[in-house]
Amino acid sequence: MSKTYVHAPGFVAGDRPKIVTSRFEFADSFTLERYLATDGYKGLRAALSRPANEIHEDVKSATVLGRGGAGFPAGTKWGLTPQQVWPRYLVVNGDESEPGTYKDRLLMERDPHQLIEGCLIACYAAGLSQCFLYIRGEMALAQERVATALNEAYAAGYVGKNILGSKFSVDIILHWGAGAYVVGEETALIESLEGNRGMPRLKPPFFPAANGLYGQPTIVNNVETLANLPWLLTHGVAAYTAIGTKTSPGTRMVAVSGHVKRPGVYEIINGTTTFRDLLYGEEFCGGIRNGNALKAFVPGGGSAPWFTPDQLDLPFEASQVGPAGSMLGSGAVMVMDETTDIPAAALTLTHFYAHESCGKCTPCREGGTWLERILRRVVNGEGTDADLQQLLEVGAMICPGAFPHAANEKLGLSAVPFPYKMTTICFVGPSAYAPVHSALTLFRSEFEARVKKRVTIPVTVVANETANVGASA
Amino acid sequence: MSRLNDANIKLAREIIARYPRPKSALIPLLHLSQEQNGYITREAMQHLGELVGVTSAEVYGTASFYEMFKFEPVGKYLINICGTMSCALMGAHELMHHAEKKLGIKAGGTTPDGVFTLAHAECQAACTEAPTLQVNYRYRLRVTPDDLDRLIDNLRDGKLNDEFPPHGVLSKVRQSIDASRAVGAKAPEDVNEAPAWLDGKAAL
Ligand SMILES: Cc1cc2nc3c(=O)[nH]c(=O)nc-3n(C[C@H](O)[C@H](O)[C@H](O)COP(=O)(O)O)c2cc1C
Numbered sequence A: 001m002s003k004t005y006v007h008a009p010g011f012v013a014g015d016r017p018k019i020v021t022s023r024f025e026f027a028d029s030f031t032l033e034r035y036l037a038t039d040g041y042k043g044l045r046a047a048l049s050r051p052a053n054e055i056h057e058d059v060k061s062a063t064v065l066g067r068g069g070a071g072f073p074a075g076t077k078w079g080l081t082p083q084q085v086w087p088r089y090l091v092v093n094g095d096e097s098e099p100g101t102y103k104d105r106l107l108m109e110r111d112p113h114q115l116i117e118g119c120l121i122a123c124y125a126a127g128l129s130q131c132f133l134y135i136r137g138e139m140a141l142a143q144e145r146v147a148t149a150l151n152e153a154y155a156a157g158y159v160g161k162n163i164l165g166s167k168f169s170v171d172i173i174l175h176w177g178a179g180a181y182v183v184g185e186e187t188a189l190i191e192s193l194e195g196n197r198g199m200p201r202l203k204p205p206f207f208p209a210a211n212g213l214y215g216q217p218t219i220v221n222n223v224e225t226l227a228n229l230p231w232l233l234t235h236g237v238a239a240y241t242a243i244g245t246k247t248s249p250g251t252r253m254v255a256v257s258g259h260v261k262r263p264g265v266y267e268i269i270n271g272t273t274t275f276r277d278l279l280y281g282e283e284f285c286g287g288i289r290n291g292n293a294l295k296a297f298v299p300g301g302g303s304a305p306w307f308t309p310d311q312l313d314l315p316f317e318a319s320q321v322g323p324a325g326s327m328l329g330s331g332a333v334m335v336m337d338e339t340t341d342i343p344a345a346a347l348t349l350t351h352f353y354a355h356e357s358c359g360k361c362t363p364c365r366e367g368g369t370w371l372e373r374i375l376r377r378v379v380n381g382e383g384t385d386a387d388l389q390q391l392l393e394v395g396a397m398i399c400p401g402a403f404p405h406a407a408n409e410k411l412g413l414s415a416v417p418f419p420y421k422m423t424t425i426c427f428v429g430p431s432a433y434a435p436v437h438s439a440l441t442l443f444r445s446e447f448e449a450r451v452k453k454r455v456t457i458p459v460t461v462v463a464n465e466t467a468n469v470g471a472s473a
Numbered sequence B: 001m002s003r004l005n006d007a008n009i010k011l012a013r014e015i016i017a018r019y020p021r022p023k024s025a026l027i028p029l030l031h032l033s034q035e036q037n038g039y040i041t042r043e044a045m046q047h048l049g050e051l052v053g054v055t056s057a058e059v060y061g062t063a064s065f066y067e068m069f070k071f072e073p074v075g076k077y078l079i080n081i082c083g084t085m086s087c088a089l090m091g092a093h094e095l096m097h098h099a100e101k102k103l104g105i106k107a108g109g110t111t112p113d114g115v116f117t118l119a120h121a122e123c124q125a126a127c128t129e130a131p132t133l134q135v136n137y138r139y140r141l142r143v144t145p146d147d148l149d150r151l152i153d154n155l156r157d158g159k160l161n162d163e164f165p166p167h168g169v170l171s172k173v174r175q176s177i178d179a180s181r182a183v184g185a186k187a188p189e190d191v192n193e194a195p196a197w198l199d200g201k202a203a204l
């Protein structure tokens, strides 16, 4: 087949180094035939030709950062399993559902063999004897493509017993969820995989690497993290670390959505690409729609504190974004132009996290709901001044102490660095607060205007629709 | 008739055997049951409990946590319109209004003929293509009100049967592992040694 570029939804081509999206330009990128014609399963062969511990060392020295949100180096994580406790498992996190995040689904739909090869390399290197590939329930096509690829790979001897005729044997079991955002959290993912309600476990003692699936050492890795491994093993550590920076090597996929001219999923160079490059660069989003001014952006998925144009020159580098008051999270940038109704935008996110609370911790279950109700009241023009204070007070019960936010020259604010303290088991509770806190801190006047308007002007209900979630709840 | 039929019992047994513990198969089996019946019934939960060795209350405990499992009939086509931030910024609310008008029902409702259920949904991992919707968990992207009208008309006329199987069917392809290629699952307590390839030598 000719190398014609096919527009994958969300994917925009460009002439940059491509580690995980190199096959997206082919219409048949998901087939075994195409995969084998484009270096497919070469990384596996290279890995199996060396002792497992050497492969683990390679992944460590390449500093492959986790792409699921926390940015923890994969090689280090694999080394946290207790010695001589067997069996160990691999659970692949394909539950992608953080607001704004769109990359793992593309990787599963458009290059499933690359993911499978990544899983195999991880299992070999870290001594993991069974792999569970957990795909979000609402992704029918991804399930289809991965199931097909697994069936092909089993038949061709790449997965299962005595892989490529070697002593390396591992099953990859396709598993799929049924709709619950919190299940993306690694301990909830494990609960769900055990057939239970997907509620996070307390860490400690349940750090999956030590005590995970069925109480056994378990590595949980994100889809994109694992998708990096075939290229790494094919091209070597030096080639991998030659891209990006020392602390953030390689590339990462970033989905830019909202008010830009060319929203899309871009594979960018880690560590050096800035938010300005991404939002305004001609090879990326090409600027804000209609030439409008940028008002704010969420730099790392719905959970992340917001940035304004003041932060545009920050690179995709955790060690700089953290002190600036936010996080890179799951590679999701949501852009708001000058026309955006900020309180209503914040409400869509707070609603999301309140709705997705599993109910295990009181501050999240009750606090999230409170935040949503109060904010909705304000958005609807029925709020009072006291409500704005109340939002901050409820937030402080979820996250005591100073909450991270960005610096702002106009407002005379200096940054409060990431992370925050929290009274909850997982990050869903704090995430309900993050958009409220950012919006109120950076755009307080818009809230105050809403509150004052309430007596005289009936404000159109902008975001009321999201309240009605009865059907999907 | 909402216990799994014979063909599905066979499939269920295959699925259960892939896991070190049978209960792990519960969510896939609930999907299988929903595929067979369109929703999850009491009798189905009883049966699944028998298959994986837990009570039907435990099955319900798990099932009721997850949004995709429905405990009463829904339309043949479940239309989920995303309302999370990226889609909200790009007109999701107008789209929902339009859908409600076109179908003559409110979000959460089902048309009297049982063909469509309309629902609010949260981020569908397609944010760059906002506003988005799913019909039975298959996408339509950058949806305009006109697109939506056409989609609904075509679904109603049966013109999209190939693209959108009825509610309950997810992946049209199942994983199948040939016995000769499978390693096979073992309960964790039955595994006490390091995997064979961790012998300090190359596997190939
Ligand atoms: C509420 C919540 C939701 C999460 N959702 C996802 C997700 O959908 N996909 C994902 O890979 N990681 C998600 N994570 C992060 C995982 O807990 C885990 O850190 C990650 O899968 C580890 O993989 P990595 O080290 O390769 O990044 C989530 C975390 C939290 C707290």
Ligand code: SF4
Pocket: A182, A199, A200, A356, A357, A358, A359, A360, A361, A362, A364, A365, A424, A425, A426, A427, A428, A429, A430
């Ligand atoms: S923070 Fe919220 S979602 Fe997370 S465990 Fe607590 S209640 Fe559940």
Ligand code: FES
Pocket: A099, A100, A101, B082, B083, B084, B085, B086, B087, B088, B122, B123, B124, B125, B126, B127, B130, B132
């Ligand atoms: S916000 Fe609608 S798909 Fe992500």
